[in-house]
Amino acid sequence: MNVWIASGLALGLCTASPAFGQGDDSAAGRALALDLCANCHVVAPDQPRPPVLSPPAASFAEIAASPDATAASLTKFLAEPHGATRRDSAMPPFLLPRAEVEKAVAYLVSLKPH
Numbered sequence: 001m002n003v004w005i006a007s008g009l010a011l012g013l014c015t016a017s018p019a020f021g022q023g024d025d026s027a028a029g030r031a032l033a034l035d036l037c038a039n040c041h042v043v044a045p046d047q048p049r050p051p052v053l054s055p056p057a058a059s060f061a062e063i064a065a066s067p068d069a070t071a072a073s074l075t076k077f078l079a080e081p082h083g084a085t086r087r088d089s090a091m092p093p094f095l096l097p098r099a100e101v102e103k104a105v106a107y108l109v110s111l112k113p114h
């Protein structure tokens with residue numbers, strides 16, 4: 001019913017915080033990445049298992065170290081199905097909810113060398 005749709009939207013808006021790089025978000029992003037991304041990327045040097053994908057996709061440390069990788073560019077990449085951003089992408093087109101994208105991006109940005 002309309003009421004449920006409206007409250008779902010309101011919830012979605014509330015959880016979509018614009019603040020990047022917050023400790024909580026990057027910790028949540030690390031957990032999310034260990035769950036969802038670690039089969040293909042090395043998301044943390046101490047992850048429990050190596051990626052299944054062979055050869056693995058770029059490690060999160062490598063991705064973060066690129067000067068081109070900004071919160072904005074990573075958000076854009078992850079907020080669209082990858083087929084739409086890069087036609088030749090080997091990354092399968094899956095979509096994360098916006099709030100999850102922000103956590104994953106906060107974690108990636110936290111890996112940038114200082």
Ligand code: HEC
Pocket residue numbers: 032033036037038039040041053057058063069074077078082086088089090091092096104
């Ligand atoms: C099934 C394998 C697979 C999974 C799961 C996966 N990726 Fe990827 N990812 C890839 C591959 C392959 C590439 C390289 C192709 C490309 O850049 O389009 C890639 C590229 C990327 C890039 C762009 C790197 C660059 O060069 O700028 C980012 C950012 C990224 N992945 C983040 C994530 C995040 C965050 C997750 C988890 C939510 C995730 N990936 C899960 C396979 C995967």
